[in-house]
Amino acid sequence: xxxxxxxxxxxxxxxxxxxxxxxxxxxxxxxxxxxxxxxxxxxxxxxxxxxxxxxxxxxxxxxxxxxxxxxxxxxxxxxxxxxxxxxxxxxxxxxxxxxxxxxxxxxxxxxxxxxxxxxxxxxxxxxxxxxxxxxxxxxxxxxxxxxxxxxxxxxxxxxxxxxxxxxxxxxxxxxxxxxxxxxxxxxxxxxxxxxxxxxxxxxxxxxxxxxxxxxxxxxxxxxxxxxxxxxxxxxxxxxxxxxxxxxxxxxxxxxxxxxxxxxxxxxxxxxxxxxxxxxxxxxxxxxxxxxxxxxxxxx
Numbered sequence: 523x524x525x526x527x528x529x530x531x532x533x534x535x536x537x538x539x540x541x542x543x544x545x546x547x548x549x550x551x552x553x554x555x556x557x558x559x560x561x562x563x564x565x566x567x568x569x570x571x572x573x574x575x576x577x578x579x580x581x582x583x584x585x586x587x588x589x590x591x592x593x594x595x596x597x598x599x600x601x602x603x604x605x606x607x608x609x610x611x612x613x614x615x616x617x618x619x620x621x622x623x624x625x626x627x628x629x630x631x632x633x634x635x636x637x638x639x640x641x642x643x644x645x646x647x648x649x650x651x652x653x654x655x656x657x658x659x660x661x662x663x664x665x666x667x668x669x670x671x672x673x674x675x676x677x678x679x680x681x682x683x684x685x686x687x688x689x690x691x692x693x694x695x696x697x698x699x700x701x702x703x704x705x706x707x708x709x710x711x712x713x714x715x716x717x718x719x720x721x722x723x724x725x726x727x728x729x730x731x732x733x734x735x736x737x738x739x740x741x742x743x744x745x746x747x748x749x750x751x752x753x754x755x756x757x758x759x760x761x762x763x764x765x766x767x768x769x770x771x772x773x774x775x776x777x778x779x780x781x782x783x784x785x786x787x788x789x790x791x792x793x794x795x796x797x798x799x800x801x802x803x804x805x806x807x808x809x810x811x812x813x814x815x816x817x818x819x820x821x
Contacts, residue, residue, distance in 0.1 A: 552576075552623070552632050557659070558812030560638045562645060564613040566659040569621070569634060570606040577607040583622045583631060586615060594622065594631065602661050611639055649769055652742050654681035655813045658785040660805050668753040668778050669802040669819060672706055673721060675731075676804070676817040682794050683733050683740065686747060686762075686817060687719035689726045708753075713746025713763065728762050733794035741767050753778065758804060774815065776806035784816070 554577075557568040571577055578601040583594040599609035609621075616639050622631040645651040657680075678684040690706035697703040710726045717725040726747035730740040737743045741764065749760030758776040765771065781803060806815040 552634055554634045556621070556635050556637065556812075557807075557814075559636060560640065560651070560811070561611060562642055562655075562657075563611060563616055563639055565611055565655075565657060567609050567611065567621075567637065568602075568606055568659055569609060574604065574606060575601070577601070577623055580623045580626070582607065582609045582634075583624070584611070584615065584637070585620045585622060586617070605661055608659055608661075615639060616641060649741065651811060651813065653772075653808065653813065653815045654678045654684050656680055656785070656816050660779065660783060660785070660814055660816065662777055662779050662805055663783050666756065666778050666780050668756055672751050672753060672819075675719065675820045677731070677820055678815065678817055680816065683730050684742060685731050686728050687724065687726060688747070688751060689719065689724045690751065708750045710747065710749055710751065710760070712748045715744050715746065715766075726760075728764075731794055741769065749774075758806065760806070770810075772811075773809040774806040775809060776804055776815075779803050779805045 552571065554569055554571045556570075561567055569577060569582070577599075582597045582599045584597055585592060585594050587593070595612065595615070597609045597611065599607050601607050619637050619639060621634040621637055623634055625632050645655070672688050672690045674688070676686050676688060689711040691709045691711050692704050693707045694702045695705055712725060713727045714725040715727070717723070719725070719727055719729070726749075728742050728745040728747055730737040730743040745766070746763045747760055748763070749758075751758050751760070756777045758774070758778075760774050762772045762774070784803070802819040802821075804817050806817065807813070808815065
């Protein structure tokens with residue numbers, strides 16, 4: 523009888539210990555999201571939770587299976603106040619994975635999100651991922667001096683071929699001496715493929731710079747752009763219409779940022795491999811894919 527009761531007493535003792543642990547709260551599903559579920563090897567992932575600091579002091583793991591054995595790989599991570607945890611993927615792990623975080627109260631791991639990791643070649647001129655993404659995530663600064671003018675070609679420092687010509691509409695405003703002054707509106711002149719980029723009378727278009735002579739082969743060439751760029755309130759909302767290429771419309775939201783917020787060792791090459799100082803940057807985030815896009819004004 524005693525031998526029979528021992529396992530039962532042990533079982534209820536464990537339950538009693540767990541029930542008496544006020545810090546143990548099991549999380550079957552974590553309220554978390556990542557910036558995008560498809561990432562390049564070695565890139566960074568932004569993990570946001572509610573509350574925002576839930577993962578501030580927790581380790582992040584990526585689970586993989588080798589020869590039938592499951593392995594939890596610890597990832598480097600850092601906490602960015604008001605944004606979430608930024609974790610860096612390994613350069614030698616591709617495939618479909620699950621992100622986890624540790625459960626220090628109850629033990630074990632808490633699932634965060636599924637993640638697909640691909641080589642760089644997967645994203646080159648891909649119909650969905652055609653805009654060039656920075657290698658590392660950019661955390662924007664809350665205070666930045668906005669540019670005096672918007673109109674002109676804005677290039678990607680990650681791909682000198684990629685360009686957007688922003689052509690703001692013009693409005694009349696009262697001048698200091700009772701006269702009228704023409705200035706840029708926050709509204710962009712809608713893109714028109716029959717109205718090429720030109721100061722004063724052009725339209726807003728996504729296009730290829732033609733550095734390699736293959737403009738027409740690029741899916742991002744000659745696509746209409748619409749939206750607003752409000753430099754006074756530092757708000758950018760644009761849409762790129764690629765339906766003529768058999769694709770959809772990609773929406774972006776963003777803001778102006780300073781060069782100091784870009785990662786160390788950032789590519790600062792000018793259009794077509796030239797060399798020039800870049801002063802004005804904008805950070806755009808795709809509402810379709812979650813990928814970031816950096817653009818700078820061709821002064």
